[in-house]
Amino acid sequence: MTPDVFQDLDRTIHEKGRMGIMAMLAASPEISFTDLRTALAMTDGNLTTHLRTLQEAGYVTLEKSVRNRRSLTSCQLTPVGRNAFREYVAALERFVASNRNI
Amino acid sequence: MTPDVFQDLDRTIHEKGRMGIMAMLAASPEISFTDLRTALAMTDGNLTTHLRTLQEAGYVTLEKSVRNRRSLTSCQLTPVGRNAFREYVAALERFVASNRNI
Numbered sequence: 209m210t211p212d213v214f215q216d217l218d219r220t221i222h223e224k225g226r227m228g229i230m231a232m233l234a235a236s237p238e239i240s241f242t243d244l245r246t247a248l249a250m251t252d253g254n255l256t257t258h259l260r261t262l263q264e265a266g267y268v269t270l271e272k273s274v275r276n277r278r279s280l281t282s283c284q285l286t287p288v289g290r291n292a293f294r295e296y297v298a299a300l301e302r303f304v305a306s307n308r309n310i
Numbered sequence: 311m312t313p314d315v316f317q318d319l320d321r322t323i324h325e326k327g328r329m330g331i332m333a334m335l336a337a338s339p340e341i342s343f344t345d346l347r348t349a350l351a352m353t354d355g356n357l358t359t360h361l362r363t364l365q366e367a368g369y370v371t372l373e374k375s376v377r378n379r380r381s382l383t384s385c386q387l388t389p390v391g392r393n394a395f396r397e398y399v400a401a402l403e404r405f406v407a408s409n410r411n412i
Contacts, residue, residue, distance in 0.1 A: 215351075217326055224319055231405070234412040249317075290412070297409045303333070304403045310336040310396065 216299040218292055220265045225250060226258050230293045233268065233285040241270075241281040259283060267292055318401040320394055322367045327352060328360050332395045335370065335387040343372075343383040361385060369394055 221230050228248045232239055239247075245255050262268040267289030271282050285293070323332050330350045334341055341349075347357050364370040369391030373384050387395070 215330075217329075219326060222324075222326055224321060224324055227319075227405075228317075231409050234409065293409075294412065297406055297412070300402055301406045301410070303329075304399055304406055307333050307336065307395075307399045308403070310392070310399070 216295075216302070218296045218299075220261060220267065221293060221296045223258070225254065226262060227296075229255075229258055229262065229283075230267070230285070230289070230296075233283060234290060234293050238271075238282045238284045241283060244283060262289070265289075265292075318397075318404070320398045320401075322363060322369065323395060323398045325360070325363075327356065328364060331357075331360055331364065331385075332369065332387070332391070332398075335385060336392060336395050340373075340384045340386045343385060346385060364391070367391075367394075 221227055225248070229244060232244060232247060241255065241259075244250075245252065248255070250258075259268060259270060263270060266286060269284050269286055271284070273280050273282070323329055327350065331346060334346060334349060343357065343361075346352075347354065350357070352360075361370060361372060365372060368388060371386050371388055373386070375382050375384070
């Protein structure tokens, strides 16, 4: 492999937990905090920390609302986040292609 | 995507620097510490730390020798390391496959 294949990988997305969050969000228009937490089997604290990192990178937005008297946080990918995730998946694909026959 | 697609990823290999080391070692029978460091543009300390983690997982062996009066450390993948890297690449491939059309 050429080393630059893996240098391309966006560290913000590459962390395993955030990779899962980004993939879940890329597949749906929005997901509630609770559903994300359940699907990814994360703790509240862990998911909160990862979402903050993704928010600071401009990849994710969080919206708080009240539904049936309960507060609900819904998470969405931003257009910038979607592009970054596409590029990340493309970089992984190049890595896989150059490491398939080992 | 189904969340288990990304849960499969071996954290020892997934860290970006170690991913690069494993890919380099998978492509050659052995590589010197110096060549690895140059190819991956890492500091001595960084490469040493990552190699130690890989060694502790049983994925890599280091061999010290003296050549032309200079000490030389050469790094090799173990059979266990090669298998783990193959599984890692296969898991990445599944992740890419389920996230290609986003």
